[in-house]
Amino acid sequence: MARASEIREMFDTIAARYDRANHWLSLGLDLRWRRTMARSLPLDADAAVLDVCTGSGDSLLCFRRPLGLRVGLDFSRSMLTLAYRKARRRHVAIVWVEADALRLPFRAEVFDAVTIAFGLRNLADPPAGLREFFRVLRPGGWLAVLEFTLPRWGPWRWVFGLYLNRLLPVLGGWLTGHRAPYEYLRRSIQAFPHYEALQAWLTQAGFQPTTLRPLAGGVATLYLAQKPDRAGRRERGEGE
Numbered sequence: 001m002a003r004a005s006e007i008r009e010m011f012d013t014i015a016a017r018y019d020r021a022n023h024w025l026s027l028g029l030d031l032r033w034r035r036t037m038a039r040s041l042p043l044d045a046d047a048a049v050l051d052v053c054t055g056s057g058d059s060l061l062c063f064r065r066p067l068g069l070r071v072g073l074d075f076s077r078s079m080l081t082l083a084y085r086k087a088r089r090r091h092v093a094i095v096w097v098e099a100d101a102l103r104l105p106f107r108a109e110v111f112d113a114v115t116i117a118f119g120l121r122n123l124a125d126p127p128a129g130l131r132e133f134f135r136v137l138r139p140g141g142w143l144a145v146l147e148f149t150l151p152r153w154g155p156w157r158w159v160f161g162l163y164l165n166r167l168l169p170v171l172g173g174w175l176t177g178h179r180a181p182y183e184y185l186r187r188s189i190q191a192f193p194h195y196e197a198l199q200a201w202l203t204q205a206g207f208q209p210t211t212l213r214p215l216a217g218g219v220a221t222l223y224l225a226q227k228p229d230r231a232g233r234r235e236r237g238e239g240e
């Protein structure tokens with residue numbers, strides 16, 4: 001695992017070309033995945049949502065309006081600047097916070113939902129991050145984690161592996177002028193826990209048993225988890 005300062009520096013370096021590279025490297029699927037994440041959460045119109053590792057802010061722009069409060073948090077100032085400009089162009093009110101995901105500058109139990117897209121893998125201590133998300137969620141609140149995974153189906157896993165190992169670093173380097181972040185992306189996806197292993201972390205952090213939804217055949221997965229309400233029950237869930 002790279003150090004937090006190295007990760008921040010890496011994202012500061014590629015910020016200007018981050019969106020364009022993302023959309024090309026995923027053939028536009030990244031936008032659809034974030035929309036799926038945002039719309040899977042059963043939120044009321046006055047809900048307070050925190051997007052951790054918000055990057056260029058796309059996840060928060062995917063939620064249907066209105067929402068009570070949108071907060072985007074990241075430790076890369078260059079990424080936040082990009083996010084701020086994008087939200088202003090689209091006239092969406094978002095509070096941007098420059099901070100570390102492992103030390104959220106919020107009181108306990110203030111958010112109805114916490115989302116994190118392609119960010120958990122980058123934290124120095126992902127289980128500690130999940131505990132921090134649990135802390136700031138109100139009882140009954142939702143956590144959505146969107147993360148790359150390795151497909152379970154052998155042939156598709158082989159094809160995706162070929163893409164990750166051979167194409168991604170070259171294309172990423174070409175699109176951003178920096179190859180190292182895409183070598184890191186490849187390594188971090190392969191080393192990160194997938195599916196039930198990540199669900200186990202969620203359970204250990206205190207969340208209720210979760211649903212997982214593979215996207216694009218398992219290239220990415222959406223994990224939904226809920227903080228139990230005060231009586232320890234699960235509230236209304238996805239599609240219920």
Ligand SMILES: C[S@@+](CC[C@H](N)C(=O)[O-])C[C@H]1O[C@@H](n2cnc3c(N)ncnc32)[C@H](O)[C@@H]1O
Nearest residue numbers: 011053054055074075076079100101117118122
């Ligand atoms: C791969 S990007 C994902 C950005 C965005 N969520 C998206 O879907 O495109 C990861 C982001 O996490 C941020 N990040 C990584 N570790 C962090 C930490 N410990 N605290 C806050 N932000 C962090 C990086 O600065 C970067 O903007």
